Amino acid sequence: MAVGLGSFPAIPNISGVRFAVVEAGIKKASRKDLVVFEIDKGASVAGVFTQNAFCAAPVRLCREHLLQSVPRYLVINTGNANAGTGKRGYQGALSTCESLASIVGCKVSEVLPFSTGVIGEPLPTDKIVDVLPNALASLDYGNWQDAGEGIMTTDTRPKGAYRQFEVNGKHYTVGGISKGAGMIRPNMATMLGYVFTDISIDQNVLQDLLKKTTDKSFNRITIDSDTSTNDSCIAVATGAAGNEKITNIQTELGLAFEQAFTEVMQELAHAIVRDGEGATKFVTVQVVGAKSQEDAALVGFEIAHSPLVKTALFASDPNWGRILAVVGRAPIADLDVDRVNISLNGCLIVSEGGRSDGYTEELGQAAMNPEEITIVIDLGVGECKDTVWTTDLSHEYVTINAEYRT
């Protein structure tokens, strides 16, 4: 199941970024399960990673390598998360980097490894190392859909997005891919997102922008409240567009880039929600009238994590009592229940803490029928707001997770 996903977008070549997608046979045979990106020298690369204390071996290595070098290669396998694998897992990720570096003649720290799939199984490092020469020989400007497919796990579709914009006669492209359908409640990044651009931008400015934008995209989606061990999001700016390097985002070019970058990040994050495990609804939870943005986010996530709200969404049931019960237990101070208003797709159901006078079951049912649902909760006590995106909880989610080993 997936909600409102169209076809994969026609992401254009991004100058300075080549890739290869090959079969390593990590979990399944005849599946392209390894993606290698090659980035031209002179690029800026920023990364954000999971805050899960049990982060995967490749996440630890990424953090170390980013402190030492600007990456030239990203190597991503699906089928095995290389998480909960201890020292052997770390050695496996390191061996992958060493092998790649020796073939192309770069530093080991110029390679970033990424893994996604089952947690706790030993990484079949040999299978990856064996196909690296073939992968490196076939690096090219290719079809981004292949790269999107090469990093999928329980995803039913590849996920990509791009924007192009023009400032002072120069043309720029921002494009990327993401994956994820379960164990999704990113904390500082999602598993996995890769965004590329040909713009020239300072490394620190890119890192700041990535952090800020992640909080408006991947860090505001949740499918099942479970933060992955492998979440990673990487932004690569090759500089091939030849603009004067952006050193301050508060310029015409900087702001145009921020807008395009934010839109690509949000589209990639939404694509994960739309392909959420078992999803039949794409749900936007807007909390407004809060005393702080933190309060708004807390209430939004409580709604998005409630099994009772999510099963009601699955049933297209305007069961507003469950939403109200969640707001009532949300861990925020100063909740005034008599000021709370709640609407579903524009239909006011709760007014001043009780059922709205004009509300009828027919209106509520009509509001709940579409695939896309927007829940607006007005706390009525302040001016702050935040938005969280999520899915419903369906039989298919249980089936997938009772059968699949994350």
Add this chain to the structure above:
Amino acid sequence: MAVGLGSFPAIPNISGVRFAVVEAGIKKASRKDLVVFEIDKGASVAGVFTQNAFCAAPVRLCREHLLQSVPRYLVINTGNANAGTGKRGYQGALSTCESLASIVGCKVSEVLPFSTGVIGEPLPTDKIVDVLPNALASLDYGNWQDAGEGIMTTDTRPKGAYRQFEVNGKHYTVGGISKGAGMIRPNMATMLGYVFTDISIDQNVLQDLLKKTTDKSFNRITIDSDTSTNDSCIAVATGAAGNEKITNIQTELGLAFEQAFTEVMQELAHAIVRDGEGATKFVTVQVVGAKSQEDAALVGFEIAHSPLVKTALFASDPNWGRILAVVGRAPIADLDVDRVNISLNGCLIVSEGGRSDGYTEELGQAAMNPEEITIVIDLGVGECKDTVWTTDLSHEYVTINAEYRT
């Protein structure tokens, strides 16, 4: 579905407590859906209630009445929660109390009202008031199973427990009933628990004991993380046993009572978990080696709320990677992943943060097959511990909650 529930226990009469169970036709016809308890004068009565800010009208009224009087009557309806019903809901609960008080000639504040069922629908007060004379005329020492059945909603079985003990040749009884199967993550009490005893105990001592014991029983269970709007737990001590009134729990009789009372409270709480919506497993999550009891409880609840852990439990899948991922994202300070040990029903699966050397898939599978699963998580950084009880997440849970209006 229900896990390991036996037949309803043979709870004896508790001197000073009579009850009636009648049909009011609140939601369904031909269903005994109203229970009235009559308590002799001179009893001590203690109560704890939901911390949900959107607490139901009867909960507000209970709190007010308990400040004014020692209750003589408890009136409990199922089929309608009288929550999210605003001023009209409050008036409905009050009318119920007024009607009962006028029939028996007691103060309105000596009546406590309780409701459970659908949230947000107007309470059919007339239906309740109409059957009160009949109910009051039939008050008697009756079959406790009838009372247990009279307060059920999505419960598949009535829930009861009792203990009897002897101190210095005197015999005492503690017995009670509870209900609940979904929207269960009690916060200060569950929806609903009633415990009765013939012991004589000071009101304040009973209230303190109820609070303390709730934190070891109802406040340590969770089915779906959703705290109800109607949670209430009431303890009634009639004093009919004729002992010298307990004014200090640290006496031989006080401690014997505390033990019996705690066991009854835990058995009633466990009965709710065993009858959790769609439950196929009864899961005990013990967190030990924590720096504080709060940390232990936080980790325990994170495990118990994780949809990925719960679906793995449903599949009897020893998917320890998911448990480890949850520990890694738990909001506690000072987590040292290299000290974490995890076992499933005595089978050590994670040792020092990684897969245990002696672990095999066969051992894990054998450990996960029983209906009753104990997960022990040793954080390895302190001496504190706590225990949480929960269920798995099954297709049946989704079916029940996609079809039922809470």
